[in-house]
Amino acid sequence: SQQGEEDPQALSIQEGENATMNCSYKTSINNLQWYRQNSGRGLVHLILIRSNEREKHSGRLRVTLDTSKKSSSLLITASRAADTASYFCATAAYSGAGSYQLTFGKGTKLSVIP
């Protein structure tokens, strides 16, 4: 089952602008993660934010988490053409029998125009 829903589905911006992507989810989570996928490649882990954290930074990335609204946002500042990719949010939730499962959304396709 897919829990995370990214918004928008596609985003096109000029190089140097900021890009913001949002993710909403339905059930309680342990943590939320963001991944990047270049066309035809595997996913690359970008950042993880725990359920008791509200904001996290990594380089040009800023992630926020609002557990009361069950939503997260990923901000990429000063975008570059090389940031062109699909971005996925994934929620980690306890699935029973001592295990957690990571559930992915459908992704936001970001195009950065030089």
Added chain:
Amino acid sequence: DGGITQSPKYLFRKEGQNVTLSCEQNLNHDAMYWYRQDPGQGLRLIYYSQIVNDFQKGDIAEGYSVSREKKESFPLTVTSAQKNPTAFYLCASSSQGGTRTNNYGYTFGSGTRLTVV
């Protein structure tokens, strides 16, 4: 360099044929996963394994089988019972800090694109 290797990169399957996708990791990760990705879609979990000789079904396990005889290897077999196997298959692994925590990201392989001919 540590990482996950998936092979082959491209695979073609004839109707009624079983095919096996390889996934090997040298990260010493306990947990391994298989996902399926269809065009414009997110990832759907096929099978996962937390320890050697144990694995669990994911959301779309029908028509697939796996084994976990070694920590490093988690091959996926797409059987003839899978009626729509054309997709991009991704293998991932993660370190688990115990059964009650999972604050680790996943490491993904580069994927195998399977096409029915």
